Amino acid sequence: MARRTAPLTATEIKAAKPKEKAYKLFDGGGLYLLIAKSGGKLWYLKYRFNGKEKKIALGAYPTVSLSDARKKREELKKMISDGIDPSEERKAQKEQIKIEEIKKTNTFYTISQKWLESYKDQVSENYHTRLGRALKNYVYPTIKEKPIDEVTRLEIIAILEELKAKGLHETARRTVTLLNKVFKYAVTHEYTPHNIIADIETKEVIGKKVKRHYPTLTKPKEIKGLLLAIDDYTGDYFTKMALKVLPYVFVRSYNIRHMEWQEIDFKAKEWQIPAEKMKTKEPFTLPLPHQVITLLEEVRENSLSSKYVFPSFRSDGKPLSDNTLISALRRMGYTKEDFVPHSFRAMFSTIAHEYANRKGGHDKSEKVIEACLAHKERNKIKEAYNRAEYKEPMRELMQWYADWLDEVKHG
Known part of the structure; x- marks a missing residue:
């Protein structure tokens, strides 16, 4: 017992x-x-x-x-x-407690910031900044502190529907693309088991995509009016000079605003834009017509101590702000439905294509036109070859277009 x-x-x-x-x-x-x-x-x-x-x-x-x-x-x-x-x-x-504690640290904010940092070398500085701003403005207010593996499709759809209700359809689409990249990163690094964005039918939530075209001017009389309006602009000197150069070079707003003196080769008449400033993440050399060289020489004579060709009127240590050129165009009477800084690119493209291989025009191919716009060639080997092959044709086309603009303005 x-x-x-x-x-x-x-x-x-x-x-x-x-x-x-x-x-x-x-x-x-x-x-x-x-x-x-x-x-x-x-x-x-x-x-x-x-x-x-x-x-x-x-x-x-x-x-x-x-x-x-x-x-x-x-x-x-x-x-x-x-x-x-x-x-x-x-x-x-x-x-399980340990897992829950890790979850608390793996918030959407934390993981999206890790992705943003990892994506830094794949895009231009300007685009990278815009991605961070989009997360802050459109996504973080709803799911910033939530563990990423607890974010639901309904929460994402609510974000998109709110943008749609404000009429920001294109912003909603870009936000979907952005979120898809974040969740792909999260799945790859095992912060969440599934990419919930892949389960969302974007067309049903936002609606069918309507192709967006930037407003522009294509009739010589309209272009003449714009060029004369720029000449008559009475605002900040460096803003005016940036707008006088922009029609001849038709680069993106970010590039003209962040142009630096060290990038300009006056002897070779070239603008060498580094890769980190380009949307394509490839360095770009743009031939400069003599009209631009003349304008830049004038700016150099009146230049402050800034490294930027067109410094901000608020601080010569900073470039013109994103809104400066837009505001200047508004003061000239051009609404966002009429013309925006990006419209100079569409204007060049339209005129260059329209005047190709015709009397009073030029003999350059579509590929040379695209090369002047720094549009990326998917084939890397072909792209390197084109850069070398098109160097002189690009210079000739840039000069033809500058002369055409002058003829329109003074004609």
């Missing part, structure tokens, strides 16, 4: 003193109190599971009282009878 263990009493536990070696006080059913050499008193439950003897800590006395320890013993014995190992269950719970 098995010996029966007499249950412990509160008095017995309080009276238990430390000895030279740790010892145990048994309460029965596998529950015992370990009296450590230091005087600490710790509860344990000894049990068998799948034929193996195990033990599990239940806490320290007096924080865990005798009655508390007995309750825990009964709860754990119930688990064992249900086929659950208390020790393994506790490990699983700790692991």
